[in-house]
Amino acid sequence: MIRPVLAAAAGLLFAGSAYAADVSLLNVSYDPTRELYADFNKAFAAAYQKETGKTVEIKQSHGGSGSQARAVIDGLQADVVTLALAYDIDAVAAKGLTDTGWQKRLPLNASPYTSTIVFLVRKGNPKGIKDWDDLTKKGVEVITPNPKTSGGARWNYLAAWGYAEKKFGSAEKAKQFVGELYKHVPVLDTGARGSTVTFVERGVGDVLLAWENEAFLAQREFGKDKFEIVAPPLSILAEPPVAIVDKVADKKGTRAVAEAYLKYWYTREGQEIAARNSYRPRDSEIAKEYEKSFAKVELFTIDDVFGGWTKAQKEHFAEGGIFDQIYKN
C-alpha cells in the first residue's frame, strides 16, 4: 500500500524538478489579480532575461487581502506584496517587515494601477440601476462581500459612503444611507471573488458591487449577453498598492530583482498590461489609448473624503466601528 504511493510520489517529484530559474520571487497578492499577474509575470520575466540574461521565476499566492497580509506577518516568505489596500501593507510594515514609509518609495502612492467600484447587473438591467441611490430601492438585492475580511468590500463601502456624503451633505446622512444599503445585502461573502461567484454562478441578487476589473472579467468569462456593467457617475479611486518586503528580500538577496519587478509596472509595457486586464493605467498616454475601455466616472480618493486608510479603518471597520453599528441594526 505505502510502497507504490511512495514510488509514484518520488517519480513525480523527480519529473518536476528539471527546471529551475536563476532567481525566484514570491508575490503575495489579493484575489482578483490572478489573471493580471499571470500576464505581468510572463512579460516581466521575458524583459528581465533580455536585459540581464538571467531567468526569473515569479511564484504567486492569492487570497483575501487581509488574510494574505496576515500570512506574510506569520512568515510567508513574500519578496513583494501587492494587496488591495494600503492598510494591509501598513499592517505588514507595523511588524517591522518593511519600511513604514513604503508608500513613498514608489511613484503615485506605490499604486501603479488603479480601479474603481462599479455595478454589475443582469442582462437588460431589469431593476433599472443607474446610480448609488438606486441600490436602496425597494426589492433590490445587493451583493457585496464582508468589509471586515475583504479589501474590495471596504472600497465598496467607502464608495457608497463618499457618494452619500456628497449627495446628502453630512456624515450622519451617509451613515443612514450605507446602513440602508447593507439591509439590501442578503449574503456577505468573505472575499471579492466569492461575491462574484455568488452573483454570477449562483444567480443570487440584482446587482454586484465589484472592482471594475472584476466586473469586466466576469463579463468576459460569461458573455456580454448575460451581464451588463453600470458605472455610477461618482465613485472611489481604488489604489491597490505594491511594496517590497524588506526583511524577506534582503535575507533572500532578491532586492534588486524585486525592485526591477515593481518598477516594471511603471513602464509602457507594464501600464499596457494593466489596461489590457481592465485596470485603469496611470500613464496618461496609455490611458488615452484605452480611453474607450473605461466609463467616464468622477473619482474621489480616500485621502480626500476619509483622510487616509488608517483613519478610515479605525472609524469604519475596527471593532465597534461604524460598520459594526449599522450592520447590527
Added chain:
Amino acid sequence: MNQPQAFTYTPPRDDVHTEPGAIRFVIVALAVLFLLIFVVLPLVVVFASAFSKGVMAYVAALGEPEALSAIRLTLLVAAISVSLNLVSGVIAAWAIAKFDFAGKTFLITLIDLPFSVSPVISGLVFVLLFGAQGFFGPWLQAHDIRILFALPGIALATIFVTFPFVARALIPLMQEQGTQEEEAAISLGASGLQTFFRVTLPNIKWGLLYGVLLCNARAMGEFGAVSVVSGHIRGETNTMPLLVEILYNEYQFVASFAIASLLAMLALITLVAKTVLERRLDEGQVVSDD
C-alpha cells in the same frame, strides 16, 4: 446466563419483521432516494463537469504544471503522514491494548483529540507554534528553517488531523485479542520484537490496513487545516483540495472538476477497499471467536 434452564435462548432472527411490507418498502425507498440525492448525484456531477469539454480537455487540465505539482504534493504529504501515523498508531494502540498503566484513559482521549477539534483550529495551532510571531517563530527564522507555508507545515497539519485513524482501528481489535498469544510466545522464548512481528502483527494486519486506508483518504482530502498553513503558493504549496477551490474561483470549471474527479476516484477506491477489508476483518474475528 441468569435465566432459568427451562428457557432456551433463541437469538433474534433476521427474517422476522413486525412492520408490514408497505412500510418496509417506504423506508428502503427513502434510504435509497437519500443516497441517490446526497451521494450518487454529486459524484455524477463531478465527473460530468470534468468531462464536459471532452476527454482531451480533461487530460490537458491534469497535465498542467500546477495540477501536477498539486498531485505530487498531495501524494508526498499522504506518504509522509500515513507512514508516520502507521508507526505511531501501532505503538499507541499496542501500549493501550496490551498494557495497563496510569493515565491510560487520558492517552485515549488525547488520541481522539484531532477528531473533535475543527480542522481550521488544527491549522491555526501550527501557525501559533511555528509562525513568525509564534512560539518557535523567532528561533526558526534565526536558523532559516521553514516549517509554515512549506512542506513540513502541511505535513504536520495533516499528520495531526489524521493521527487517530490507525490507532482507533487497532485498539478495539487488539483489546479483543488479548495478550494470551503474546504471553505464550514469550514463554516459549521469543524476544519482544519477535513476538511483535510473528504474533501481534499477523493478527492485526487487516485492521492495520483498514486504518491506513482511512488515514490515507483523509490525508489526501484534508482542506481546512492545510489551507491555513499552506500559504497558497502556486505550483508549490497547493494540495489537490486547495487547487480545486482555486481553479473553481478562476472560472476554470473543467480543470477544477478534473482534479476533483481524481479525489472522487480516490474515495471510490477507498470505499471498495474498505468493504473488502471489513469482510476480511469479520472473517478474522469469526475464526478467533471459535
